[in-house]
Amino acid sequence: MILFALIAGYLPFDEEVIPALYKKIKEGDFTIPAFFSPEATDIIKRMLRSNPIERIKFHELRLHPWLRENVPFYVEIFN
Numbered sequence: 471m472i473l474f475a476l477i478a479g480y481l482p483f484d485e486e487v488i489p490a491l492y493k494k495i496k497e498g499d500f501t502i503p504a505f506f507s508p509e510a511t512d513i514i515k516r517m518l519r520s521n522p523i524e525r526i527k528f529h530e531l532r533l534h535p536w537l538r539e540n541v542p543f544y545v546e547i548f549n
Contacts, residue, residue, distance in 0.1 A: 474514050478503050482518060496520060509536035 482500035516526035
């Protein structure tokens with residue numbers, strides 16, 4: 471959710487009533503803004519899947535194109 475908020479400027483799940491908020495989170499009910507790149511959209515959708523078994527794994531995350539784009543050489547060394 472933090473990555474979504476950093477890119478979008480707001481949280482993916484927002485409701486005034488707590489039960490409605492939890493329902494949205496549980497169902498994975500959020501909208502990706504149109505200005506997200508295809509790579510950002512993919513990584514966010516994979517990170518925010520409701521089923522934890524289906525979520526992107528850390529080793530997959532490290533290799534995702536959105537995170538690999540413009541990686542400084544000193545960070546690349548440790549991958």
